[in-house]
Amino acid sequence: MKLFLKFDFNTICKKVLEEKLYELNLKYRVLGFGEVEIVGKLSSDKYHELQESLNKYGIEIVENQKSVLVQKIKDAIIDMVFNEDTNVNVKSSVYLSEKLGHSYGYLSNLFSEITYTSIENFIILQKIEFAKQLIITTDFSLTEIAFRLNYSSVAHLSNQFKNTTGITPSAFQRIISKRREKAQKANN
């Protein structure tokens, strides 16, 4: 007996894609043909797993060179800000261009083009996020936090904090601890 089959390649591709993303426990949105948005961060392990499982079906992840480099810039900045060992007293422009092997001007333009924000702003944002984390998870004084994050003075950190978030570090601390009290009360 012979069966005649009709295929719809789009449906097949979409089904395979959805199944694989589901197997890897990834939250996703299919944006249209050939485009998927992963909700949240995709670790490089998961990325490779996904790449491998899709390759078996002849589906390839097209890497956009520019986006890849921007991700590298972001990773380098996060490493620089959050990791004490790399938090050396080198100017961030020198650090980035040495680490990534491109001139700072090139990196800076590319970054702005892709992310709609500047490298400088991104560094400030990350530093302030780290300061927030230290404020609420440790007993460090603001002076110690300023020192850890390479600020020349507490005033400099406070100012940048206020400029970035619109509130002072102490107001931030107060709001978060009130939120926690409220959550605890609700749980009791």
Place this chain on the structure above:
Amino acid sequence: MLADDDEDDRLFFTDAFEELKMNTKVRTFNDGVELMDYLNTEDVILPNVLFLDLNMPKKNGIVCLKEMKSNQKLSDIAIAIYSTSASEEDIEETFVLGANIYIKKPNDFNKLKKVLSDVVSINWQYHTNGLNKDNFLLRI
């Protein structure tokens, strides 16, 4: 998404977004009841940021905020309070209740454009860089 009972403010807001030419969709509501009814419909597409006026008839902004924060389906929406009040108490109270952003309504159209574009871009930073949303507080 904006909930505000003042028609001029709503117009001002949508015009500002239009002029910014960002790839955004704006939807407005006249009061808190209308907003919450919409958010509670099935298959609703949740907004990236919700701009919430505090003084609205029927259901005010604080009540909406509390309802959203106690509803698991809605608790992750970034909330921007959009108010004429700049009282420190209002600001702190809404932050403690879980608002992420507090905007004092600007009188000037260009200032409004600047504020909205700042809000959208910083919210995007939190969204794309996996930053901890619990620590997202911004006052402008």
